[in-house]
Each structure stands twice: as C-alpha cells, then as structure tokens.
Amino acid sequence: MQIRELKVPDAYEITPVVHGDSRGAFLEWYRADKLEEATGRHLDLRQANASVSAAGSIxxxxxxxxxxxxxxxxxxxxxxxLDVVVDIRVGSPTFGxxxxxxxDDVDRRAVFVTEGLGHAFVALEEGTTINYLCSATFSPGREHGINPLDPAIGIEWPTVGRDGSPFEPLLSAKDTAAPSLAQAEADGLLPQYDEVQAFLQSLRG
Ligand SMILES: Cc1cn([C@H]2C[C@H](O)[C@@H](COP(=O)(O)OP(=O)(O)O[C@H]3O[C@@H](C)C(=O)[C@@H](O)[C@H]3O)O2)c(=O)[nH]c1=O
Structure with a gap:
C-alpha cells in the first residue's frame, strides 16, 4: 500500500497492492498502521457509510x-x-x-480526507458504489455544503462516463441550493485553518 499526499495538503491517495488470481482479486483497502506511518495520526472509526449513485450524480x-x-x-x-477534495480552510495557503x-473497481485506490476539508465526487457509471470509513458519527446540524458547480472553485467535472457516454450532472436539491465558497465564508460556515491544524496536531499526540 502506498500513500501519497494530494495537492490539497492533509488529503491522501492510497494505492493498494491488488492480488489477482483465477478467482478474482484480493486487496487490503484500509490499514491503520500504514495510515499512522504516513500521517502520524490514527482514524478512530465511528461510522461506515455506503451510497449507490446513477451515472453523473455529483x-x-x-x-x-x-x-x-x-x-x-x-x-x-x-x-x-472521480473523488474530489477541496481546501475550504480559511487562512490555508491552498485555500480554494x-x-x-x-x-474504481480496477486500480481500487482510496482517498483519505482529513477533518476540515471539503469532499465531493461524481459517479462515472450507473450503480457506482462508494464506501467510506468515518472518524465521527453523522451530526446533521454540524454538516454543511458548498455548491459543487461554484465557478470560483472551478472543479473540472467530467461530462462523460467510464464507457464514454455523455451524462448530465445530477445533484440533490440540497447541493443545488448550497452556497458558493465565497458565500459560505461570508456566512462564517468555513473552518479556520489554524483551528484545523491544532485539531490535527491533537490527533498526533
Ligand atoms: C451523510 C449521512 C446522511 N444520512 C441521510 C440524510 C439523508 O436523508 C440521506 C442522504 O443524505 P445526503 O444527501 O447528505 O447524502 P450524500 O449527498 O451522499 O452525502 C455524502 O456526500 C459525500 C460527498 C460525503 O462526503 C459524505 O460525508 C456525505 O456528506 O441520508 C444519514 O442518515 N447518515 C449520514 O451519515
């Protein structure tokens, strides 16, 4: 398993060793010890989620x-x-x-999104399934969104699926109505970079 930090600091790409044989494949998709080696922190598993998405769902x-x-x-x-991490930490050198x-189900990579970062994805095939291990349980009043189509962030969302078929973006009503990054900052919704760093540091103790 290889762990590489992304262009957004404190987010990581994980590339597993996939052992293929005549039955199919075997891989380790999460290793606590490798995470600790690479980042100096642990993941206190509190919840595991799955969702299934139509092609084009953002x-x-x-x-x-x-x-x-x-x-x-x-x-x-x-x-x-396509999994996307956005630096929404106010004061971060890579803010925005x-x-x-x-x-995908070929290379079978994973992404580790740490506390205070924004997370989004688009499904590139019908029935795409995502699983994620979470460090905290769902707390609806403390969860927020930013519009994934905000031009100021400029995420280059794919417009064709894995098989090359074009698709229309499909968003929930909640995500469609979500504020822009600038509006979320003006509304005081975004995390402060120094507070996030202090929290991440406390996890390394
Ligand atoms: C996130 C979540 C949602 N729900 C419920 C609320 C709602 O009725 C239904 C669908 O919720 P959402 O529309 O927020 O689901 P979704 O848009 O898939 O939300 C997810 O998006 C990705 C990008 C993430 O990073 C996740 O953390 C999570 O926020 O599921 C839970 O019961 N537990 C949870 O942990």
Whole structure:
C-alpha cells in the first residue's frame, strides 16, 4: 500500500497492492498502521457509510464543523467515480484549491480526507458504489455544503462516463441550493485553518 499526499495538503491517495488470481482479486483497502506511518495520526472509526449513485450524480461538496469534523477513508468497490477534495480552510495557503483521484473497481485506490476539508465526487457509471470509513458519527446540524458547480472553485467535472457516454450532472436539491465558497465564508460556515491544524496536531499526540 502506498500513500501519497494530494495537492490539497492533509488529503491522501492510497494505492493498494491488488492480488489477482483465477478467482478474482484480493486487496487490503484500509490499514491503520500504514495510515499512522504516513500521517502520524490514527482514524478512530465511528461510522461506515455506503451510497449507490446513477451515472453523473455529483455529491458534495460536504464538510463538518471542526472539532471534531469528520475524516473519511473513501473506497469504490463497484463502478468508477472521480473523488474530489477541496481546501475550504480559511487562512490555508491552498485555500480554494482542489485535487481529484479516480477511484474504481480496477486500480481500487482510496482517498483519505482529513477533518476540515471539503469532499465531493461524481459517479462515472450507473450503480457506482462508494464506501467510506468515518472518524465521527453523522451530526446533521454540524454538516454543511458548498455548491459543487461554484465557478470560483472551478472543479473540472467530467461530462462523460467510464464507457464514454455523455451524462448530465445530477445533484440533490440540497447541493443545488448550497452556497458558493465565497458565500459560505461570508456566512462564517468555513473552518479556520489554524483551528484545523491544532485539531490535527491533537490527533498526533
Ligand atoms: C451523510 C449521512 C446522511 N444520512 C441521510 C440524510 C439523508 O436523508 C440521506 C442522504 O443524505 P445526503 O444527501 O447528505 O447524502 P450524500 O449527498 O451522499 O452525502 C455524502 O456526500 C459525500 C460527498 C460525503 O462526503 C459524505 O460525508 C456525505 O456528506 O441520508 C444519514 O442518515 N447518515 C449520514 O451519515
């Protein structure tokens, strides 16, 4: 398993060793010890989620108040998706920047999104399934969204699926109505970079 930090600091791409044989494949999609080696922190598993999406579905950009926010170890057991991490931490040197990783049932990568970052993805195939391990339980009043189509962030969402078929973006009503990054900042919804860093540091203790 290899762990690489993304262009958005404190987010990571995880590339597993996939052992293929005549029966199919075997891989380790999460290793606590490798996470600790690479990042100096642990993931206190509190919840595991799954969702299934139609091709073109965009979910996010979602984030939760810090502390404790919610770190997510994201994996795609079926289909394909583009996973996106956005730096929404006010005062971060990379504020407003985003990076993405293709997660699919071929290379079987994962992404680790740490507390205070924004997370979103688009499904590139019908029935794409995502699983994620979470460091905190769902706390609806502390969860927020930013519009994933905000031009100021400028996420380059794919417009064709894995098979090359074009698709229309499909968003929930909640995500469609979500504020822009600038509006979320003006509304005081975004996490402060120094507070996030202090929280991340407390997890390394
Ligand atoms: C996130 C969540 C939702 N729900 C419920 C609320 C709602 O009725 C239904 C669907 O919720 P949403 O529309 O928010 O689901 P979704 O848009 O898939 O939300 C997810 O998006 C990705 C990008 C993330 O990073 C996740 O943390 C999560 O926010 O599921 C739970 O019961 N538990 C949960 O942990």
């Amino acid at each position: 979910r996010g950009i979602h984030f939760a108040d810090v502390p404790p926010s919610q770190a997510k170890w994201v994996f795609c057991p079926r289909g394909a998706l 920047q985003w990076d993405s990783v293709l997660l």
